[in-house]
Amino acid sequence: VNLDRSKFRHSTRLRVRNYEIDWQGIVHNANYLLYFETGRIEYLQKLGIKVDIATIQGDSRVVVARNEIDYRSPAKFNEELDVLTRVSYIRNTSFAFEGIIEETASKRLIAENVSVHVWLDGTTGAPRRVGDEFRRLVRTFEGVHALIQETG
Amino acid sequence: VNLDRSKFRHSTRLRVRNYEIDWQGIVHNANYLLYFETGRIEYLQKLGIKVDIATIQGDSRVVVARNEIDYRSPAKFNEELDVLTRVSYIRNTSFAFEGIIEETASKRLIAENVSVHVWLDGTTGAPRRVGDEFRRLVRTFEGVHALIQETG
Amino acid sequence: VNLDRSKFRHSTRLRVRNYEIDWQGIVHNANYLLYFETGRIEYLQKLGIKVDIATIQGDSRVVVARNEIDYRSPAKFNEELDVLTRVSYIRNTSFAFEGIIEETASKRLIAENVSVHVWLDGTTGAPRRVGDEFRRLVRTFEGVHALIQETG
Amino acid sequence: VNLDRSKFRHSTRLRVRNYEIDWQGIVHNANYLLYFETGRIEYLQKLGIKVDIATIQGDSRVVVARNEIDYRSPAKFNEELDVLTRVSYIRNTSFAFEGIIEETASKRLIAENVSVHVWLDGTTGAPRRVGDEFRRLVRTFEGVHALIQETG
Helix, strand or coil: CCCHHHHHCCEEEEECCCHHCCCCCCEEECCCHHHHHHHHHHHHCCCCCCCCHCCCCCCEEEEEEEEEEEEECCCEEECCECCCCCCEEEEECCEEEEEEEEEEECEEEEEEEEEEEEEEEEECCCCCCCCCHHHHHHHHHHHHHHHEECCC | CCCCCCHCCCCEEEEHHHEEECCEEEECCCHHHHHHHHHHHHHHHCCCCCHHHHHHCCEEEEEEEEEEEEEECCCCCEEEEEEEEEEEEECEEEEEEEEEECCCCCEEEEEEEEEEEEECCCCCCCCCCCCCCHHHHHHHHHHHCEEEEECC | CCCHHHHHEEEEEEECHHHHHHCCCCEECCHHHHHHHHHHHHHHHHHHCCCCCCCCCCCEEEEEEEEEECCCCCECCCEEEEEEEEEEEEECEEEEEEEEEEEECCCCCEEEEEEEHHHHHHHHCCCCCCCHHHHHHHHHHHHHCCEECCCC | CCHHHHHEEEEEEEEECCEECCCCCCCCCHHHHHHHHHHHHHHHHHCCCCCHHCCCCCCCCEEEEEEEEEEECCEEECEEEEEHHHHHHHHCEEEEEEEEEECCCCCCEEEEEEEEEEECCCCCCCEECCCHHHHHHHHHHHHHCCCEEEEE
């Protein structure tokens, strides 16, 4: 994926910790998924969505269906990173986040991520329409950059 | 991705551990990357490639360039899983692994993965031709199922 | 701590994975806690205690109150390890596990652990007497080696 | 252990992340070791010790020999934590860190840690005298609170 940096309006800052480094001296590839998740959760909190991504509404839950990560340049111990996060689309029963990680000082591109999430009924576990409150909050924050499909 | 299970000739068995479970009671999505990596490393060892994936040859190293994961059904605490692993192609300076995780007893499909790896010169860090010994060992093990491009 | 190896009757085998290695090329010190936990959970399952250590009985739960680890010799990538586990004592509202990790082939001592666990009422969260079924199962398995205090 | 909070002069702030929570809804017990490590590394950096704890000087390295953790109150998702860190003593070939984690807003005590570290010769791996530069920097920062044994 080659994400469009100009569309991102939310950023989370973090610092690479010692235990995230593997024996090559760089961040282990699975840890970037954790960084992107940290960005998504801060994003949801900023929009006023109270709880974890898995329990956005009491009667539904959200699961991750897919992850795509392109590793562009390895991050190293103690580097400060910015995790950019946005919702790129909302369809009937699913939506997608995009994420970019860059090194704070140099803006060096570290990794890019697209994750797809599915909205499930809390009782039956079947896919159901992405909640209206979530749609409204994302539309307000993202404006025209989020493609929100209104009819399922 | 929808991988062709019949092409896989290598399998690694593991059991879901307590600390890999998140607060939803299922394996956290980042841990599947660790399971797939465990499968790849056992695969390399089985083929007689002595060391870690990052140091396949003394004068070169291999880095992960891309990961794609589709989550099909969440794995739960204490479930026994089979991680199927194969090299699907070798190009000039890169190659790809495919992985499938299924629950041992029921064959329930848990997750699918495609990862792309780039062969780098150990000194300059520039991409270089995937090593001949690696090509030979994969061709011997995978036969016609691995697409090995001989001219870069 | 210097644990008495002759008192251990349960052993769990595992292999050091790539992502458990830190940039010094040895297992990161926090991962030994995960190995010891893996041993404790297998131990509980072997004794017929169905679920996770935290939900041994429906109306109570168990929490970790203390961990002591002595690191004796670093474990390395791909080494096969045996995690020895036993319950050393049961008091009124708490009990302790001891653990030893040794490298399978050479019996090299890797680490030793004592962990203390407290039995809590599932509703109030207050400490309560360690369950009778748990006491009975441990006494049957450990015999005289577990010090079980019957009156609180 | 019951550490004396008044002796600590260094604090690191962090926030509990989603993936650090286990299926009980609280921070998994092994993650506190990672928090304490994060505190120690920030402490070393603040004192002007450039690199990781394992490579404080080019011709020596430092390994963890022992960890003691008392869990006082579980930390929960999204809580802000302060990790207090200090060097409590330096002996001939070893030294100790103490750590306290408390919840930022309420000062609720989360966990306490004592870790012991051994100074090794980088070539032979044998214990050697803790470096003079390290002794000097700690004495300057901690003053009378660090017990520094000058003769081995």
